[in-house]
Amino acid sequence: xxxxxxxxxxxxxxxxxxxxxxxxxxxxxxxxxxxxxxxxxxxxxxxxxxxxxxxxxxxxxxxxxxxxxxxxxxxxxxxxxxxxxxxxxxxxxxxxxxxxxxxxxxxxxxxxx
Amino acid sequence: xxxxxxxxxxxxxxxxxxxxxxxxxxxxxxxxxxxxxxxxxxxxxxxxxxxxxxxxxxxxxxxxxxxxxxxxxxxxxxxxxxxxxxxxxxxxxxxxxxxxxxxxxxxxxxx
Numbered sequence: 403x404x405x406x407x408x409x410x411x412x413x414x415x416x417x418x419x420x421x422x423x424x425x426x427x428x429x430x431x432x433x434x435x436x437x438x439x440x441x442x443x444x445x446x447x448x449x450x451x452x453x454x455x456x457x458x459x460x461x462x463x464x465x466x467x468x469x470x471x472x473x474x475x476x477x478x479x480x481x482x483x484x485x486x487x488x489x490x491x492x493x494x495x496x497x498x499x500x501x502x503x504x505x506x507x508x509x510x511x512x513x514x515x
Numbered sequence: 516x517x518x519x520x521x522x523x524x525x526x527x528x529x530x531x532x533x534x535x536x537x538x539x540x541x542x543x544x545x546x547x548x549x550x551x552x553x554x555x556x557x558x559x560x561x562x563x564x565x566x567x568x569x570x571x572x573x574x575x576x577x578x579x580x581x582x583x584x585x586x587x588x589x590x591x592x593x594x595x596x597x598x599x600x601x602x603x604x605x606x607x608x609x610x611x612x613x614x615x616x617x618x619x620x621x622x623x624x625x626x
Contacts, residue, residue, distance in 0.1 A: 436614045445605055445617035446558070489558070491614075502548070502573070503615060507557035 405429060408490060408506035416514055419480045423509045425490030426472045432492035435466055435473050440487045440508065449488070450475070480513045487511070518542040521606050521618035528625055534593040536621050538606030540586075546609045547589040549573075549581065551602040552620075558605070564589055596625045 407426045415421050435452035450457065452464040452473050463476040473490055487508040519540045528534050538547060549561040550573075560573030562581040570581050578600060582590045593600055601624050607615040 438614075445620050446615075448614040448616070451614060502560055502563060504560075505550075505558040507555070 405504050406490060406492060406506040408488075408509045410507060411510040412512050413509065414512045414514060415480055417480055417482060419513075420476065420478045421480055421511060422474055422476045423488055423490075423511075424472050424474050425492075425506050425509075426470075427490075427492040427504075428471070429492065429504075430468075430471060432471075434493040434503075435464075436491045436493070436503065437462075437464055437473070437475050438489040438491060438505070440489060442486075446489055446505075477511075480511075482513050482515065485511055485513045519606060519608055519616055519618045521604075521621050523621060524619065525622045526624070528596050528623070530597060530625055531595050534596050534623065536591045536604055536606075536623070538589045538591070538618055540589075540608050542608060543586060544608040545586070547583065548607040548615065549579075549589065549591045550605045550607065551575065551600075552605060553602050561591065561604075593623075596623075598625050601625045 405428050413421055437449045438446040439449045440446040450459055450464045452466050454466055456465045461478045465474045487510045489508045490506045491503040493503040522537045546565055548563040550558045551561055552558045559575045561575055561579050562570055562573055564570045564583040567583055580592045604621045606618040
C-alpha cells in the first residue's frame with residue numbers, strides 16, 4: 403500500500419456543486435493532517451489543517467477518520483476559482499516542526515460554468 | 516508568503532555541470548525542506564534541515580547535497596546535473612498551524 407493515496411481525477415463539476423475528495427494514508431503513526439491547494443505552475447498553499455473533531459472553513463469541511471486511516475475534503479457550492487489540484491499531507495510526530503509531511507499526488511478539480 | 520524566496524526562478528543547465536539553488540527565509544524558522552515535484556510522482560522530499568549545520572536525507576537524496584550555514588539560507592546543490600534532475604524544486608518552511616509554507620519554486624531544465 404502506498405504511503406498516501408489520492409484519486410488523481412480529474413473531477414469535473416458544475417458551478418454550485420458539492421464535491422468530496424478522500425485521501426488514505428498507510429502510516430498509523432501520523433498525527434497531523436493537512437490539505438493543500440496547488441494552482442497550475444504555482445506552489446502548494448495550505449488550505450486547511452485537519453483536526454480529529456473535523457473542521458470547517460466557509461465552504462470547506464475537512465474530516466479525519468483514524469480508524470480507517472483517511473482524511474476527506476468537502477467543497478460546497480463550488481466556484482470556478484476552486485479549480486486546482488488538492489494535495490493531502492499526513493505527517494508524523496507533532497506536526498511540521500518535527501515530522502516531515504508526506505504528500506499525496508493530488509486530486510485535480512475542474513469547476514465548469 | 517513573502518517570507519520565503521527561491522532563486523533562481525528558472526534555470527537551464529547542461530548535463531554534468533554543478534547547480535546550486537537557494538532558499539531564503541525571513542521568519543527565523545528552524546526547519547527547512549527541499550522537495551522536487553514531477554508529473555506522476557508528486558512532491559518528494561530531497562533533504563531537510565532542523566537547524567544551522569543540521570541536515571538529513573529525504574526520500575530522493577541521491578545526487579543532491581545541501582548546506583545550511585545560516586538560519587535564513589538553505590542551499591541545494593546538484594553536484595553533476597543529469598537529465599533526470601529536470602524538475603520543479605520547492606523549498607518549504609514550517610508555516611502557520613504547523614503546515615508548510617512553500618517558496619514559488621525553481622524550474623530546472625538539464626539539457
